[in-house]
Amino acid sequence: MESRADQGPDPDDNVGTRERIVRAASRLMQRQGYDGTGIKQISREAGAALASVYHFFPGGKQELAVAAIQRGDEEFAHELRAAFESEDDPAEAILVCTRNLAEGLRASDWADGCPVTSTALGAMGRAQDIQQAAAEAFAHWQRLVRERLLGAGIAEEEARDLAHTVISTLEGAELAAQVARDDTPLLTAGRHLAQLVNLYRRGGADS
Amino acid sequence: MESRADQGPDPDDNVGTRERIVRAASRLMQRQGYDGTGIKQISREAGAALASVYHFFPGGKQELAVAAIQRGDEEFAHELRAAFESEDDPAEAILVCTRNLAEGLRASDWADGCPVTSTALGAMGRAQDIQQAAAEAFAHWQRLVRERLLGAGIAEEEARDLAHTVISTLEGAELAAQVARDDTPLLTAGRHLAQLVNLYRRGGADS
DNA sequence: CTACCGGTAGAACGTTCATTCCAGTCTGTG
DNA sequence: CACAGACTGGAATGAACGTTCTACCGGTAG
Numbered sequence: 151m152e153s154r155a156d157q158g159p160d161p162d163d164n165v166g167t168r169e170r171i172v173r174a175a176s177r178l179m180q181r182q183g184y185d186g187t188g189i190k191q192i193s194r195e196a197g198a199a200l201a202s203v204y205h206f207f208p209g210g211k212q213e214l215a216v217a218a219i220q221r222g223d224e225e226f227a228h229e230l231r232a233a234f235e236s237e238d239d240p241a242e243a244i245l246v247c248t249r250n251l252a253e254g255l256r257a258s259d260w261a262d263g264c265p266v267t268s269t270a271l272g273a274m275g276r277a278q279d280i281q282q283a284a285a286e287a288f289a290h291w292q293r294l295v296r297e298r299l300l301g302a303g304i305a306e307e308e309a310r311d312l313a314h315t316v317i318s319t320l321e322g323a324e325l326a327a328q329v330a331r332d333d334t335p336l337l338t339a340g341r342h343l344a345q346l347v348n349l350y351r352r353g354g355a356d357s
Numbered sequence: 358m359e360s361r362a363d364q365g366p367d368p369d370d371n372v373g374t375r376e377r378i379v380r381a382a383s384r385l386m387q388r389q390g391y392d393g394t395g396i397k398q399i400s401r402e403a404g405a406a407l408a409s410v411y412h413f414f415p416g417g418k419q420e421l422a423v424a425a426i427q428r429g430d431e432e433f434a435h436e437l438r439a440a441f442e443s444e445d446d447p448a449e450a451i452l453v454c455t456r457n458l459a460e461g462l463r464a465s466d467w468a469d470g471c472p473v474t475s476t477a478l479g480a481m482g483r484a485q486d487i488q489q490a491a492a493e494a495f496a497h498w499q500r501l502v503r504e505r506l507l508g509a510g511i512a513e514e515e516a517r518d519l520a521h522t523v524i525s526t527l528e529g530a531e532l533a534a535q536v537a538r539d540d541t542p543l544l545t546a547g548r549h550l551a552q553l554v555n556l557y558r559r560g561g562a563d564s
Numbered sequence: 565c566t567a568c569c570g571g572t573a574g575a576a577c578g579t580t581c582a583t584t585c586c587a588g589t590c591t592g593t594g
Numbered sequence: 595c596a597c598a599g600a601c602t603g604g605a606a607t608g609a610a611c612g613t614t615c616t617a618c619c620g621g622t623a624g
Contacts, residue, residue: 271474
């Protein structure tokens with residue numbers, strides 16, 4: 151039929167061809183962007199035939215990029231959820247998250263930034279499928295943060311706004327860290343975001 | 358000898374060929390990224406011959422991208438300085454800055470994001486000239502913010518850290534706004550950054 | 565006038581790109 | 595066994611890429 155190895159081990163081999171293609175596309179576009187990544191390179195890296203790429207993604211590069219962005223969406227959402235579940239205090243969880251991002255960035259020699267941003271940035275003006283997929287990823291992450299802040303007793307409107315800023319700052323700090331090849335921006339942003347969250351948890355805001 | 362129209366009017370014509378090339382490269386790469394922008398497209402848009410591009414930039418596309426990033430650097434630095442000089446309160450100046458960014462983004466139908474980010478992202482792994490130019494741009498902006506915060510009575514170490522977060526958040530919020538085609542992330546980030554700055558201006562921080 | 569030089573026009577190079585096509589090999593079903 | 599349908603190997607297509615090259619212009623200097 152079409153199911154296989156639904157939740158098998160993950161040595162990155164033995165997994166379905168389509169899955170390998172999406173993984174390769176996501177990783178390569180994360181590092182080189184949409185235009186910088188060729189379909190032949192993806193098929194080579196995935197250990198798949200070029201024709202297989204077009205078999206699974208008849209929409210060509212564009213459809214493949216959307217799938218890669220959705221993959222990156224779920225990847226970061228998973229990391230976000232893990233950080234939130236590892237700490238009771240949401241401010242502390244944000245600190246954990248920035249530390250994890252910094253570690254991943256350094257481990258890849260500053261090559262693996264946000265998996266959505268670099269893929270989406272260059273193609274936004276041309277393909278609205280891609281822009282929409284990226285927008286949904288950002289909205290998804292923002293929703294996760296918002297719900298966690300609500301659970302910590304922050305009022306609804308303030309939780310929504312804070313979630314926006316948390317995602318924006320995480321995104322920008324990861325970018326800054328990647329460009330500077332230095333994790334200071336990420337760690338600093340984590341500290342400041344924690345302060346900001348604590349500010350809203352205890353009292354209201356003054357302008 | 359080599360000077361021309363140093364500070365003449367700016368109808369974007371009559372200005373030197375080299376200058377027109379840099380402008381076109383900066384604007385096009387801002388919208389389409391490094392790989393998404395062709396040299397022929399740049400020369401066409403600049404109203405210059407293809408050979409002129411290679412005459413002024415013998416290093417080819419890479420050297421041209423570095424010049425485009427430096428142009429974007431100075432562009433945003435100018436906007437930053439203008440915002441800081443328009444307000445006595447640095448927190449208020451940051452709010453002005455986010456509003457200006459939001460307006461520019463909407464005016465271009467969400468096409469003109471950060472002029473440095475999109476140019477640098479795709480080429481970072483390949484050309485360290487480009488990564489370095491982008492890093493210098495970020496450091497430049499961070500320095501401008503830091504000096505302004507120092508002038509407002511914030512302690513040195515805290516001013517440096519805050520400046521990092523201000524730049525990171527501005528960058529991330531502009532990205533989020535561009536992707537979502539909605540200026541909410543930018544305006545919200547401005548409010549939160551202002552609160553954060555005020556927090557440090559009045560007292561110390563608690564973890 | 566001639567000589568020269570910064571700048572330009574356009575063709576040409578080899579390469580790579582996304583995409584298409586077809587002939588083939590598997591895999592499971594009747 | 596035969597047959598279908600999912601999947602793959604590899605070649606081919608036409609366009610676009612970055613870069614190079616040669617010929618040519620317009621002025622200024624000798």
